[in-house]
Amino acid sequence: MLPNTQAPAAKTRAAALAALLFLIIVAYLSVSLVAPPPAVPDNAPPNEFSSGRASKQLREIARQPHPTGSAENERVRLYLLAELRSLGLEPEVQTAEVVPRQRGVAGIPSAAGRVTNVMARLPGTANSRALMLVAHYDSVPTGPGATDDGAGVVTLLETLRALKTGAPLRNDLILLFTDGEELGLIGARAFAGQHPWMKDVGLALNFEGRGAGGPSLMFETSEGNRLLIRELAGAAPHVVANSLMYAVYKRLPNDTDMTVFKEAGAAGLNFAYTDRITSYHTQLDNVEELDERSLQHHGSYALSLARRFGQLDLRETKGGGADAVYFNLLGALFVNYSEAWAVPLAAATTVLFACLLILGLKRRALSVGGMAVGFLSFFVASVVAWAVVRGAWLVARGLLAGGYESLPSRTPYDLLPFEVGLLLLAFAVAAAAYAFMFRGTGASNLLAGALLWWLLLLLLTTALLPLGSYVFAWPLLSALPGMAVLVRRGEARAAAASPLTLLFVTLCAVPGVLLFAPLLYLLFMMLGMELAGFFMLLAVLLSGLVVPHLRVLTVERRWLLPAALALAGVCFLFAGVSNSGFDAHRRKINSIFYVLDADAGRARWVSMDARADEWTSQFIREGASRESVAHIFPWSRQHGWQSEAPAAALPAPGIEVLEDRADGGVRFVRLRLSSTRRAPSMLFFTEPETDVRRAFVNGKLVLESNNRTPTASGDATPPNAPPTVPPGLRVSYAAPPPEGIELLLEIRDTSPLRLVLEDISYELPEVPGQTFSPRPSHMMPAPSFRSSDTTIVRRKFELDARAESTLAGF
DSSP states (O other): OOOOTHHHHHHHHHHHHHHHHHHHHHHHHHHHTSOOOOOOOTTSOTTSOOHHHHHHHHHHHTSSOOOTTSHHHHHHHHHHHHHHHHTTOOOEEEEEEEOOOOOOTTOOOEEEEEEEEEEEEEOOSSOSSEEEEEEEOOOOTTSOOIIIIIHHHHHHHHHHHHHTTSOOOSSOEEEEEESOSTTTSHHHHHHHHHOGGGGGEEEEEEEEESSSBSOOEEEEEOSSOHHHHHHHHHHOSSOOOOHHHHHHHTTSSOOOHHHHHHHTTOEEEEEEEOBSGGGTTSTTOSTTTSOHHHHHHHHHHHHHHHHHHTTSOTTOOSGGGOOEEEEEETTTEEEEEEGGGHHHHHHHHHHHHHHHHHHHHHTTSOOHHHHHHHHHHHHHHHHHHHHHHHHHHHHHHHHSOTTGGGSGGGOOSOOHHHHHHHHHHHHHHHHHIIIIIOTTSOHHHHHHHHHHHHHHHHHHHHHHOGGGTHHHHHHHHHHHHHHHHHHHHTOOSGGGOOHHHHHHHHHHHHHHHHHHHHHHHHHHHHHOSTTHHHHHHHHHHHHGGGHHHHHHHTSSSTTHHHHHHHHHHHHHHHHHHHTOOOOSSSOEEEOOEEEEETTTTEEEEEEOSSSOOTTGGGTSOTTOEEEEOTTTSTTOOOEEEEEEEOOOOOOOOEEEEEEEEEETTEEEEEEEEEOTTOOSEEEEEEOTTOOEEEEEETTEEEEEOTTSEEOTTSOEEOTTSOOSSOOSOEEEEESOOTTOEEEEEEEETTSOEEEEEEEEESSOOOOTTOOOOOOOTTEEEOSOSSSSSOEEEEEEEEEOTTOOEEEOOO
């Protein structure tokens, strides 16, 4: 009888398959552990934070949208004042005007306005510096703001209630409820720049929401955070955070109220939950859609950290300038250490890797050519995987039901089938690369080539992004023993790898899976699907840790594993597309707003949607044209469907000339701008032919152009540089007072003045002679302050060289 030479290979393939299934289970468990804590009912002990109690308050706050300047905003403010008084505090109200300088060639208007902050102070027994808890109580006009940021508001209220049941804190506790955050952090700027309490703040904890569930992430902190992170790890019971998020976030153009307080010199920790981002700034941001566990997670941070930091000396919160590296393992384990260890860790890993390479070359288990093939194979797999994943997502997105392009982050409601489908396609490409392209290269060379990419990324992040270097350091360091076993055995052919060898390599890959699987989950949760191709590069990188397994499984029937993975991926994508319809919990988004030219007595319906649907078609009639909306929003390069509409009897905004004089080649024009119909927002801008040198709103400098366009950094572009948008003044003003605001323009005396004033209200008008059906329950307004369910009344003011004013239509 001939010996059964295939038996060992069969056992090895079975071991490789079992090992990959084990790693999939590890990945699933690591992701499932990144979850908020259970909700706590309203009958919990009084010294505990209860999401059940907080939810009752949230229902009062998030009844309706309550943007700055609205009647609902005032109702919420009065509710907050009453709640704070009921808890024994004497709340204060800060009403202030903020007029930031206009910056940036992108043309976004300066976000100015009048806001009303609510604050209260709980005195400590021996205050060092104050601990401040922050949330904003305004919402966008298109959503009731249960998550953004009603959950943060009730977190502060319930935390205060629980604190009042125990011993007093050493430090003063400030509770700040800001107004106007959604408009551009106006309330935070008012407090930081104008209120005397700001100088007392040693540490700020800000609570935000950008979704409807998921764990509350500590996604941002301040420089020199080593001591803060150490205390966070010791005090909070369910920390979910990693320093890579912070390192990336501070390089992005994103802002919350925390941005302002950090600029003012305070240390801080910023918290938000971001799952189901499709509810962000929409009608689905309501109490019914909110996962109460996420609110409980907010509360677990707020109460535990208030008790911890409330007793510490907050005069030294920046740890001597040292930052921390931190991340979760298996959910509950929160690892943190000084950033100073990043370089030694990278150096030690590099030395160990180099020793293994030298040993492998000496034992002829490795070769320069073989490692080069492994290095190249990984590069090819990564590039092809990115292209395949990006293409598959574009195809799937094109097949989705119309209306998804307007959802936040252009992300489907049900992300899971798309995430899994694209992940399987990425792994299919990696398996195919090792199966078809480099069959003659052994497992040790392929693994060494793949790990060289890990080493390269470790060195790059250590140099450029040290707070994120742990992502590559620990998986690579833990993978080296597995590579050492392959090198020691001198296994040049993947088929010769024993089951025990594969088992050991599998165990060495576990730390990489424990770090990368939750990271991919959080990235998808925070950023949606538009960066799926980039995310899948991380997945391909992870496949480099199991190169021996892929090689074993593709030695025979090399097409089987890639084909099975690709087929499964396509099936998941098909399931996601098939389930992409709309209902009351997954609503279609559409846009319609009304623009009245008060000068010409003409009006238009405008929609920013790609096409009219069964509801917006009653406004956007057949024969409508798709035109630029730059005459309405001068910074916009978008086009919208525009259809003639009857002119409603709405009063025009007021423009009154208070002063017009010339001096030294400069013309000074002082105007009073007002909303006759008491709209909650005004937008005013000059047209390109107006050469504005300086502009002041209520005496505050808003623009100083020097005949040049200022950049985001405060520098300026040369006069002959092509601007990306027309130059000039652009200001959005929230909650204008009944008497209006004063605008002083300094323009070149030979320049005409062309000023457009628009007032904006957050509802559609009653139009004479027309009745419209209400929006169906499976639809909702697109998230926008100006271009969804709004009424805009505009007029143009012109002043020529003879100081004669006229009004002209568009």
